[in-house]
Amino acid sequence: MSSYKLNYTDALGNGDANSLGSNPESGSSLAQSEKAVEELLTQQTPMLATDDHLIEFSEALRTVAKALRGSAEGKALAQAEAAEWKRRYELERSKNQELLNKAPPLNGVCADESSSKGMDHLAKSPRSHGQENGKSGRYPLERICSHDVLQDGGESNSPNGSNNKLKRKASFKLSWGCKGQQANDQHKKEIVSFESGNITTADRSSKQISLTWETSPQTVIIFTKPNSTSVRLLSVEMLRWLREHKGLNVYVEPRVKAELLAESSSFDFVQTWEDDKEISLLHPMIDLVITLGGDGTVLWAASMFKGPVPPIVPFSMGSLGFMTPFHSEQYRDCLEAVLKGPISITLRHRLQCHIIRDKARHDYETEENTLVLNEVTIDRGISSYLTNLECYCDNSFVTCVQGDGLILSTTSGSTAYSLAAGGSMVHPQVPGILFTPICPHSLSFRPLILPDHVTVRVQVPFNSRSSAWVSFDGKGRKQLEAGDALVCSIAPWPVSTACQVESTHDFLRSIHDGLHWNLRKTQSSDGPRDTIYPLL
Numbered sequence: 001m002s003s004y005k006l007n008y009t010d011a012l013g014n015g016d017a018n019s020l021g022s023n024p025e026s027g028s029s030l031a032q033s034e035k036a037v038e039e040l041l042t043q044q045t046p047m048l049a050t051d052d053h054l055i056e057f058s059e060a061l062r063t064v065a066k067a068l069r070g071s072a073e074g075k076a077l078a079q080a081e082a083a084e085w086k087r088r089y090e091l092e093r094s095k096n097q098e099l100l101n102k103a104p105p106l107n108g109v110c111a112d113e114s115s116s117k118g119m120d121h122l123a124k125s126p127r128s129h130g131q132e133n134g135k136s137g138r139y140p141l142e143r144i145c146s147h148d149v150l151q152d153g154g155e156s157n158s159p160n161g162s163n164n165k166l167k168r169k170a171s172f173k174l175s176w177g178c179k180g181q182q183a184n185d186q187h188k189k190e191i192v193s194f195e196s197g198n199i200t201t202a203d204r205s206s207k208q209i210s211l212t213w214e215t216s217p218q219t220v221i222i223f224t225k226p227n228s229t230s231v232r233l234l235s236v237e238m239l240r241w242l243r244e245h246k247g248l249n250v251y252v253e254p255r256v257k258a259e260l261l262a263e264s265s266s267f268d269f270v271q272t273w274e275d276d277k278e279i280s281l282l283h284p285m286i287d288l289v290i291t292l293g294g295d296g297t298v299l300w301a302a303s304m305f306k307g308p309v310p311p312i313v314p315f316s317m318g319s320l321g322f323m324t325p326f327h328s329e330q331y332r333d334c335l336e337a338v339l340k341g342p343i344s345i346t347l348r349h350r351l352q353c354h355i356i357r358d359k360a361r362h363d364y365e366t367e368e369n370t371l372v373l374n375e376v377t378i379d380r381g382i383s384s385y386l387t388n389l390e391c392y393c394d395n396s397f398v399t400c401v402q403g404d405g406l407i408l409s410t411t412s413g414s415t416a417y418s419l420a421a422g423g424s425m426v427h428p429q430v431p432g433i434l435f436t437p438i439c440p441h442s443l444s445f446r447p448l449i450l451p452d453h454v455t456v457r458v459q460v461p462f463n464s465r466s467s468a469w470v471s472f473d474g475k476g477r478k479q480l481e482a483g484d485a486l487v488c489s490i491a492p493w494p495v496s497t498a499c500q501v502e503s504t505h506d507f508l509r510s511i512h513d514g515l516h517w518n519l520r521k522t523q524s525s526d527g528p529r530d531t532i533y534p535l536l
């Protein structure tokens, strides 16, 4: 810059100008020279000065624009979240009010199920709600009651309006430790303590969790993979057994109920619901979910619950069965054990995903949250251009993904699409969000694992050549136009799946049996060996 100024002063050439003015013979060339100097003075001088100012000014403008953009984005995010929680609060409050009006006084349920609590806590932030449910952050709650938002009802709230006596949900408690044996109570309250200047970690966030029924389960729902004869046959047998031997109320999907009634009218004890809105009334009634199928059926079952999810017992009737540890041939023994309890469970975190449209100007235009158990994928869809995705983590810029797309995965989903895109396999109870690019056009883009408390935002920049497409657990594609953003964080409602043995054992069995992880012939012991030389 300084050398430029020096050259500029020289170029002005006061000496030159004087000499030009003192030469009478130069006639038109003088006039030309004068004109040139004048031009220099009128154009170059201000131009160069203006250049400097313009640079400074544009830098200042850029800083201001960045700050404005940051604050506008932060505000939009906060508004969207607030609107969503307000909407949910109103919805739950009206539902609870409706149920409360009809419900008899609650007896024999745990203290934190009281109706006022059930509604009050909904007004809290999603984060504090999650913590109450034993979610991330302040994990070590000794006891995580699944009934926080659930109310018992009275008559006629049954989704199909037919069986009509709304059943009291079975009460259970969750505790750290294996199969109901509580770990000792030392350090229960804090994860990190700071005593005498020493930082110690007092408890772990991802201990094996055990579910103990306090009252017996009474109502189960069975989700079945469609178009499978073996699944249909087993579901018929299981339905009868649950009804006749265990005296349970059984729900199935409307499609399945129609199939059953077409087979025999003796299945009219099986209950169902009529339209999708009624599904939202299911969770207060269902004690246990049974899935017959593969991993896709577990994802399907979880997606039916937009809030808390009853424990899921997944029977393997698919090809891979990563999340389905129970063998269908032994369903009686398995279900006997589960219904009796205690059982080990894997608490699988879900991601709540929210699209913020650039064109949305009002709170009510915000789209509903979608919960995913595996992952949310943002890809290029049918476009042949690179996706261009700006990614932020709690409003800090992470990176710009240029490639086929990005996967934001739960740790349960780490063995699904994220694995195929080069992400790490992570134990499902490790809290975190996997940030895995799909075919990034870069030599240095390694996948990341982010902590579970962050909010990730992925935005299609305004100058993007094409739109992007979002899909949720491989389903429900939505288009993201330039300026639209996907906001994603850990949901307060995890999915608990029953373990065959316990969480880590089941996970290792799945990666060995399902994915044949690190399968290699063992090296034989005959052959060359290391020679160990003694140190001199």
Ligand SMILES: NC(=O)c1ccc[n+]([C@@H]2O[C@H](COP(=O)([O-])OP(=O)(O)OC[C@H]3O[C@@H](n4cnc5c(N)ncnc54)[C@H](O)[C@@H]3O)[C@@H](O)[C@H]2O)c1
Binding pocket: 294, 295, 296, 297, 299, 318, 319, 320, 321, 322, 323, 374, 375, 412, 413, 414, 415, 416, 417, 418, 420, 472, 473, 474
């Ligand atoms: N390239 C890929 O690997 C790829 C591509 C698209 C979707 N998917 C996965 O498929 C899932 C949807 O499953 P679906 O059954 O409805 O579709 P699907 O019938 O296409 O099955 C996909 C396969 O992924 C397996 N799978 C699903 N969840 C898993 C998990 N958590 N761990 C290990 N394997 C898992 C299933 O067992 C199945 O074999 C998506 O959530 C996504 O993760 C993977």
Ligand SMILES: Nc1ncnc2c1ncn2[C@@H]1O[C@H](COP(=O)(O)OP(=O)(O)OP(=O)(O)O)[C@@H](O)[C@H]1O
Binding pocket: 223, 224, 225, 226, 253, 293, 294, 295, 296, 297, 298, 299, 300, 317, 318, 319, 320, 321, 322
């Ligand atoms: N109750 C259901 N209603 C509608 N679709 C379902 C239902 N259960 C499963 N599906 C869908 O059917 C597909 C196949 O299901 P699933 O993955 O369970 O079986 P699979 O492919 O044979 O097993 P695996 O995933 O182990 O390979 C999935 O896309 C899933 O979303």
